Amino acid sequence: MSEDKIVVNIDIDLEDLIPGFMENRQTDLQKLEQALEDQDYETLRSIGHNLKGVGGGYGFHDMTAMGTAIEEGARENKLEIVKENVTKLSHYLSNVEIVYQEE
């Protein structure tokens, strides 16, 4: 089961920010799941865009990829893609393990 752990290396400078950051992502996830249920594409697109914007900067490059997929999926009304990536994000958020490192 150790394979499920997703290890992400994060700059030590950002250590203080990560808890808040992860909390925000959990909120995003909940909003995404709600929006999926409502088929609210605008919200899906907006949160996807946001994820895309913030993930990479912190070092969560996979998150940026998922955000991009959700944004584009929502823009083209492809619910399947959005769903798939929201599931991915959920899995990612529950399995991510952060290792802080000096730059």
Added chain:
Amino acid sequence: MDNNLNKQPSQWLIYAVALLSGLALGLTLVFIAWNSALEENKREFSFEASKLREIATHNVQASNEVINSFALSITENKFFDDQIFQSSANKILNQQYFIEGVFYSHVQKTENNVISELDLEVENSRFRNSQTATDLNDIIKNENFENILNFLLLDGSSEPVVSVVTLESSRYYIMLKPVLNKDYSVVDDGDFTGSIQEILCLLINPEKLIDYSNVSRTLMVDLYSESSNLSGRKLIFSSGPSLDSRSGFRASSFSEDTSMQFPLYSVKLSISKDVYWPDVNQKSIYIALFIGLGITLLLMALVRAKDLREKELRERNIAIELQVEKQTKELALARDKAVDGSRMKSDFLASMSHEIRTPLTAIIGMAELLSETKLSSDQDKYVKVFRKAGDTLLSLVNDILDLSKIEAEQLILEHISFDLLDVIEESVEIYAIKSAENHVELISDFEPKSNMQRTGDPARLRQIILNLISNAIKFTKDGHILLMVRATDPDEVQISVTDTGIGIPEDKLEAIFASFTQADSSTTRKFGGTGLGLTISKRLVEMMNGRIWVESEEGVGSVFSFTVNLPVNNSATKDDLPLEGFLKDKNVLVMDSNQHNRTKICNLLNAFGAECVESEEFTAWDESKFQYVFLDHKILFKCNDEETEKIRQSNQADSGPVIIAMLDSVSLHQQINRINKLELDGYLTKPIKQSELLHVFSNKDEMPEAHVSSDEQHESKLDETPVEEKRILLVEDNEDNRLLVKAFLKNLPYIIDEAENGKIAVDMYRNNTYDLIIMDVQMPIMDGHEATRVIRVLEAESGRPQTPIIALTAHAIKEEIDKCLAAGCDTHVGKPIKKSTLIGIIEDFIT
């Protein structure tokens, strides 16, 4: 499907038109055939009818004449008696076969001209056969006979009258004529005087009258008599074809009427014929019908065939289209896969190279640091090996990065104005030390006055030139490397690098620009290098609309040349370019053992008006003749004591020439010491730059110090105190990203203000002064472009100095970057933001 729907109506129309025209043609043919067939029947009818008419006309007239002449003969002949009557009657019966009998009779005269009762006494008679004789009684009692007799008596006319008497067994056409005595006359008022005492009567067989036995049975014959004042029409004879012969439908009918006029009566003959279907000549009609039907069927078949062929063609087209579409899709898919594959490979290489480079730099740096510590000779050797390996690896990675960028089409050429001369001289300078180490002279040569202000990508151009020089140095053990620049076209430049190296075998010339190829695979081991340089250069040259080629001779050297499109930029002019004739009347001596070097310097000086003398030996020395002497270090250090003394003396004298040494970069320090002893006016380092050379003439006194002072400045700079706190405005709508940037900058002396969007940022800018603004591009309410534009306008209006603005772009695409720069941003940082990049750029602007 739409096509079919659209074609349906017109299809039916074609069928209908074909059918109708076929039928019309068929009908016309049948009509013509019908008419010609009936024409035959009509001709036949006319022939039969005319025969009948002739006989009938002749006989009717003959009977009229017979009765007239007989009556006349009775009146005229005084001796008329039975015997004469009998012979005359016999004669008549013999001559006229249709007359059945003739009789002569007295008529009882009545009183007051009113005939109440007829009393007829047959006086004399003659009949063809006994039957007629028997019939006589019935005839004279017949109403019709009495009627005409009465009419004759009342009318008093002398002309014959006719009627028809029908008996059970036979029918007679009878003809009456009064036989008048001498005193008989008719008065004007219609009454008559005298009296009719006798009448003559002819009994005529109607059948024989028209010679019915010879008449075709298909004819319908009607013979009438009409008497003017009598009871009108009497049917003399009527006959028609039997019902049996009327088979089939009636096709047509013909008729013909003839009338014969006599004073008191007329006889009408009406002949008609019905033509029934079996009588018509059907052969031609059937043929016409068959031809018509055949043509109709043929037309239909043609239309049908055409239709089928079109349908088949259409179906085949659809099938072909489908197939083509399918194949196109498959091809596109395959192509996309291939392109994707290739791009993924290149993307992977690009990102991997980037990732590799970072740790590699650390390894090389560490090796460098390690080599500076105290090491045993063995350790030193090992460190040198892995430093060299590290260098090679780094350049390999750099090359791969470049190539993969080109192949992933990520490399976008810049299009900016630059000074070609700077690029060339910088390139030469970079390799100056290396070439000096190899004892190879590196010379740049260009036309002195050609326009060097160009538009293009200077960094990539430099990369090509450096690559060619590096190759040349690698393969040249002694001699020189000449970098030559020529404008072949106003907007095209040809650059060639000539070396005096080992050369390339002719059979390897073609392959040299391919990836990972050197002339010999052993070359890589012997000379190092990645083998990618020329491939990259070739791609870059092609991207600049040029071509690259090589000429080489083994053992003599190689010439690598390339052309690139670099449009002249007329708007930019170099400020410090001296005037045309500013070296006029200057006599210059250039002493250099390398001919290319001498020529280059002299060409340049000549271009600005100087008189220049070249020499490869010290023998040309003459202190009174020249104001300036350029002395190569090789010649300088080969001078004997006498010559050195000459230099020293002329240098001390005020009138003596300005003496400039030309040193090479390798042993600069030792050489400077030696020239200091000679107290020369200054020195230039090879390869010599145009600007430095010209600088000698404009400001000779500052020359030697320039180099020293710059070094001192550099050192003093390092001792400066740390920068004071600067104020930065961070404009970013995403809180996470604001936190991120603040975390990156937390240990640095910056005060950071935050704005959530462009509008807030503009407001904050109005009320505060910032040393720098970090501006996100995509933001709600007011985006980064708009905010930047507003700030630039505010600056222009208020005269405030321009605040550096760094844009945060989502993609490092050239279009997006250009958009930022157009809005007024100074530079950009692509997301995801890298700490080192961000800090580096900030420091570029505010330290």
